[in-house]
Amino acid sequence: MTSDVGLRERKKRATRAALSQAAWSLMVERGIDAVTAETVAATVDVSPRTFRNYFSSREEAILDGIVQRASSLVEALRARPADEPVWDSLAHVLPEAITNVLGDRDDIAVLVRVSAANPALLAQQLTVFAHVERLIAEVIAERTGADVERDLAPHLLAAVPGALMRAVVTFWADGDTDASLPDLVRASITQLRDGLPLGRAAPAT
Template identity: 35%
Template sequence: MGLRERKKQETRAALSWAAIRLIVERGYDRVLVEDIANEAGVSPRTFNNYFGGKAEAVASRHLDRMQRMADTLRERPAGEPLWEAITHAMIEQYRPGPEVTAHPRPDPDAWTAGLRLMFEVPAIQAATLRAAAQAAEAVAAAVGARTGTDPAGDMYPNLVAAAALAAEDVVRRVFMTTHQGIDVLITDALQQISAGLPPPSH
């Protein structure tokens, strides 16, 4: 990846994280595009070059994470079992980037409460659904490349992508409730899926 493309990705990540952080802290209606741009150290015009609005900026974090996961999945060792490769690829995307580590860690309870309110905003729900559809296409293509299947005509890569993304969604919700380690939750969720979701023994 060239320097220009890396800078664009860094700016996009900084804007998305600024949108999430400010909306969690203040509420959706109390945050302006100008606030987000200022927080990320860019102009509102730059924000508009990347996103069509606040909701899209929030949802892009999920989309970018899953697109990176698809790229990472393609790079995993060819002989690695599929669900192990998906697990490693997904966990890797939850390593906090500089846009996150540059800020103090928020209070977990206040952060969780703000996240829940944020995801109740209809505009963010709609943008997240659109992002999830795009993410599913990217993951299905990566699964198809690993398994020799074609997402355009085979159900398998699409089913795997849908299952993986559903697991990621459940993991995020459980994480917000329990604050368990994200690596542990991802591993557990994908192991259950790869085992065929057998009923609990207890």
């Protein structure tokens, strides 16, 4: 029985992943208007009803792959030494993990562009980032002995990599830099850790 349940769960996860990948590919190749329950389902050779059983919207389907891959980022953070400072853990995990989560630069540029013109996709993107920030806050709370439901500190610190990822991804996707995504993340963590100089008053003359 346990084996049968495990097999069913693996099949469900595989179907969900295939539907999300199909939705993502259709958006990249043909635009978001091409992403419908019918077209996605046909690509995976299932019924539109199956699509709707897994996803409440095309936007959720498009971004679900990123959500699932983000869980590996969170687990990598959780696996860092318990006595390691949180900033060190973020610096170790985020630069490489973000590439695995987001994937190809050209595809992400399409996502950024389409999201800017599509409020529903932008809203879903913000929901995804909020979900990842919550998971990171839970890990930080575990490592610091805080209560994620009662203490603000884990949420404040988790918001830092969340904001960092949003800013870096948009900057990187615009294509005006030759720096790699991991290098941009490393530089951003260093700047945030050291304190950004922007906004400081100029010295008196």
